[in-house]
Amino acid sequence: MRQAAALLALVVATVGTLGLDYGLGQLAFVATWAIAGLGLVIILGQSGQISLGHGAFLAVGAYLQAGWVALGGPPLLGLAVAIAGGALLGVLASLPGRRLGGLAFGMSTLAVALIVEEALVRFDGLTGGASGLSVPALTLAGWAVVDPLTQFAVSATALALALLVCRRLLNSRLGRAWRAVRDDEGAAEASGIDTAHAKGLAFAVGGALGALAGALYAHWLGYLSPEQFGLHVSFEMLMLVFVGGASRLMGAIWGAVVIVALPQAIALLRDVLPAGVANMAGLELVAFGLVLVAVVLWRPAGLVR
Amino acid sequence: MILQILLSGIATGCIYGLVALSFVLVYKATEAVSFMQGELLMVGAFAAVALTAAAGWPAWLAVAVAVAGMALAGALVERLALRRAMGQPHLTAVLLTFGLGLMLRGGVTTVPAATHSAHQLALPGLSGQVQLGSLTVSFAHLGVIAATVLTCAALAAFFRLSRAGLALRACSENPRIAAMMGVSTSGMHTLAWALGAALAALAGILMAPVTFVHPAMGVVALKAFPAAVIGGMHSLPGALAGGVFIGVAEALAGRYLPEGANHVTAYVLMLLALLCFPRGLFAGRSA
Numbered sequence: 001m002r003q004a005a006a007l008l009a010l011v012v013a014t015v016g017t018l019g020l021d022y023g024l025g026q027l028a029f030v031a032t033w034a035i036a037g038l039g040l041v042i043i044l045g046q047s048g049q050i051s052l053g054h055g056a057f058l059a060v061g062a063y064l065q066a067g068w069v070a071l072g073g074p075p076l077l078g079l080a081v082a083i084a085g086g087a088l089l090g091v092l093a094s095l096p097g098r099r100l101g102g103l104a105f106g107m108s109t110l111a112v113a114l115i116v117e118e119a120l121v122r123f124d125g126l127t128g129g130a131s132g133l134s135v136p137a138l139t140l141a142g143w144a145v146v147d148p149l150t151q152f153a154v155s156a157t158a159l160a161l162a163l164l165v166c167r168r169l170l171n172s173r174l175g176r177a178w179r180a181v182r183d184d185e186g187a188a189e190a191s192g193i194d195t196a197h198a199k200g201l202a203f204a205v206g207g208a209l210g211a212l213a214g215a216l217y218a219h220w221l222g223y224l225s226p227e228q229f230g231l232h233v234s235f236e237m238l239m240l241v242f243v244g245g246a247s248r249l250m251g252a253i254w255g256a257v258v259i260v261a262l263p264q265a266i267a268l269l270r271d272v273l274p275a276g277v278a279n280m281a282g283l284e285l286v287a288f289g290l291v292l293v294a295v296v297l298w299r300p301a302g303l304v305r
Numbered sequence: 306m307i308l309q310i311l312l313s314g315i316a317t318g319c320i321y322g323l324v325a326l327s328f329v330l331v332y333k334a335t336e337a338v339s340f341m342q343g344e345l346l347m348v349g350a351f352a353a354v355a356l357t358a359a360a361g362w363p364a365w366l367a368v369a370v371a372v373a374g375m376a377l378a379g380a381l382v383e384r385l386a387l388r389r390a391m392g393q394p395h396l397t398a399v400l401l402t403f404g405l406g407l408m409l410r411g412g413v414t415t416v417p418a419a420t421h422s423a424h425q426l427a428l429p430g431l432s433g434q435v436q437l438g439s440l441t442v443s444f445a446h447l448g449v450i451a452a453t454v455l456t457c458a459a460l461a462a463f464f465r466l467s468r469a470g471l472a473l474r475a476c477s478e479n480p481r482i483a484a485m486m487g488v489s490t491s492g493m494h495t496l497a498w499a500l501g502a503a504l505a506a507l508a509g510i511l512m513a514p515v516t517f518v519h520p521a522m523g524v525v526a527l528k529a530f531p532a533a534v535i536g537g538m539h540s541l542p543g544a545l546a547g548g549v550f551i552g553v554a555e556a557l558a559g560r561y562l563p564e565g566a567n568h569v570t571a572y573v574l575m576l577l578a579l580l581c582f583p584r585g586l587f588a589g590r591s592a
């Protein structure tokens with residue numbers, strides 16, 4: 001209840017300060033990032049695996065959706081295709097987890113992400129390569145979702161559905177298996193849990209949610225290029241989960257708020273600073289890095305335990 | 306032809322190997338997964354460029370001062386920031402080092418002179434090339450290989466013969482027992498970061514005559530992860546061997562495989578290594 005009230009207050013405050021259209025547009029991005037964040041909360045917070053390449057799932061979802069729509073497929077079915085593609089990539093990315101644990105497995109997810117990014121640049125006949133690809137607006141039942149209000153509504157609905165599904169999963173046998181793997185993989189194995197299967201499903205869910213977010217993101221932005229989903233995004237996702245708290249699903253939403261608000265705050269900062277400093281090229285990188293370092297140093301174990 | 310490819314592959318591989326070495330050194334001693342080795346490399350190269358081009362110092366002095374300065378910077382960063390991530394999950398150090406790396410890259414980008422023109426570091430004796438039959442040997446490549454061999458010899462001597470080197474090895478092996486034997490483990494963490502930063506800076510300086518010096522040159526460190534993984538994550542000689550292996554494999558893939566394949570060679574090899582040899586190709590008695 002308190003969470004719902006806080007969310008409502010957030011929506012009102014955002015629209016109040018940023019104006020209706022701009023505010024809702026930003027909230028649509030918050031909801032979209034939060035969907036992807038939910039996926040990483042499942043992987044990292046519930047099943048305890050490090051994913052250093054979450055950006056790859058967003059990339060696969062975005063490009064599948066863009067390709068599907070470009071071929072004339074119905075967009076809603078495209079979302080299903082994107083989700084299936086993300087889940088498949090998740091299962092593939094989890095395969096090394098059958099033999100590896102901990103950091104080595106994390107490294108393998110990094111390798112998968114870097115290979116996906118390179119593939120998107122190379123297969124430029126399909127993806128437009130490094131020069132990018134434009135994506136038409138999402139149409140649902142003959143009605144184009146172009147204005148911020150409906151974009152926010154679509155993203156928020158998808159987020160609510162994703163939250164419901166995740167909540168059901170966490171209370172199921174599978175959710176208990178994830179937490180058992182996280183807390184002690186050996187003990188989980190000894191209790192008859194198929195740990196490889198549990199990890200694989202965690203990545204399937206995480207990949208599916210990442211791809212769904214990527215597909216929506218592609219429509220809201222209207223333009224795709226491989227570098228939008230590089231290492232930087234994977235780390236933004238990790239930061240999102242770290243800030244919001246990996247142990248609870250709602251953490252994804254609060255983390256997404258921070259991730260979307262941060263560039264806005266940096267843009268505001270540019271207006272306040274003297275022109276000589278504000279026009280410096282690397283200011284964004286420095287500010288982003290500074291916030292990340294400050295947050296980690298302030299609470300090395302994550303903001304919410 | 307094949308010799309030519311091998312030579313340039315080995316030279317590139319030595320760079321990968323040095324960065325992997327710096328990564329493994331830090332990881333073994335402090336369990337921190339560093340995502341800032343590439344930025345340390347870049348800052349080291351820029352420091353050398355600034356000292357030679359802007360301050361007009363002789364090249365070798367500038368290199369020595371840049372490497373020493375980066376060692377100091379590494380120690381300082383460990384004392385001020387990375388110490389807080391000790392004993393936390395891997396994610397904490399990953400995010401912390403990534404953030405510090407962003408700050409370093411952004412900081413260098415704010416200097417107009419650094420971004421507006423491409424810089425080349427001219428090290429005397431490393432320009433030009435020599436023709437051996439059909440083989441063209443560039444001194445820059447030879448210099449990289451020679452410097453890597455010398456550095457490794459110095460490191461081996463340090464780890465085997467000096468008290469601090471032995472203490473660092475003991476601390477990597479088992480910090481609790483090392484502490485009981487009177488080794489200052491926190492001092493060793495600082496030392497590991499200083500050495501790691503110095504090695505990364507050296508790799509950047511060696512890279513400079515081959516490629517240009519620019520703020521994004523740190524991406525080369527992404528190839529250090531495959532090298533470290535192939536070497537087994539815990540072995541210093543393994544990291545170097547892994548780096549050379551990746552460098553040669555990339556050079557061969559660039560020649561014999563379809564265009565673009567060489568960009569993913571390192572990551573594919575890393576996945577294969579993780580799947581087939583989870584403890585590293587060179588997991589011998591050290592593992």
